[in-house]
Amino acid sequence: MRTSALFILMLFTYDSYAQSYFGFKSGLTLSKQQIKHSFADVEYTEHMHFSAFYEGFRSKYLSAIGEIAYQRKGFAYDVETTTEEHPEGTGDFLDVGNRYSYLSVTLLGKIRYSIGDFVPYFCAGPRVDFKIGERSTPLLLYYNKWAKKRLYGYSLGTGLELPKLFSKIVLIEFMVSPDISDVYVEPFDVKNRSFQASVGIMF
Template identity: 30%
Template structure:
């Protein structure tokens, strides 16, 4: 039900403004993600490592003005972390290391305001706006470990995560086609997961390359 509502809202935004669409496009890249797992009842002295996950977006520009436009991104994003653990036996003898990788996947919708300045065929820009991430699935992976996986917490993510997205980019236009590069902070304002004992928060920095098609000639 929540997935249907999420898709309806996203599609309604696009359909309502279809006559004002300037361009459509696809962009994909890497999300450099990390998480903090904050327990209320235990102290965990561990440093988590950031992980790279793929991120993919369908994008459309609306209401194009001289310096301003509205952008709608609908895409797929993964968030998570990695943790390397030293393994010992019952008497403390070193046995090796194990890597634990956590991954939360989402469908994301990001409406943004975009400020751009055109210089011939180039157009550098700033952008920002809210985002809503709808939880799809959770997956973890443990390598080189013979112990039972139930040693680790395996939570489902919150159904929807709200936050803000902001960043910089540059676009090159040749005829009706364009190439773009973006760097953004996909900043969450609500936790990835939270209950009485555990709160998970995260950081996400995304870099993407994209291809655009302009519906109207200059």
């Protein structure tokens, strides 16, 4: 019902001047896993992300976006190493956090409003993450074989288009991308939580 209402609204606002664009974005992803019923003090990891997108049905206020992105998500978790001589701990720490690489496919609805030389916008929509890689080290908190191949979630955020800064449209964007699916098979209740800060260009 909500999808139909958005589509109808886009039709009413679509005019002969509507345009479409291709674009690229890159930036920093902060990610960690929310582990329910656990006292593990997991930390955020930082990774670069890259994406290509197509923005169509672009009318005065609304547009639709299809995006494919490379994302790396997971968490950091440091545990202190021990030896027979130092069973209480050596003072050295080992990161046993899991990290996974994903190909993310996102469909977004975008609302924007021009204010002088700036065009602030809000976007939101569903997302599917396909696992294409994993961190491989001898010690990890979870076995990689437990990780699901496909995850579902959503992304929402805000940004700013700068159409007059250069000959192309430059954008600055901040997104939050929580998962709906658990990262691992039952009985683990673990979900990815990530934030993206991006700079992009539209052609």
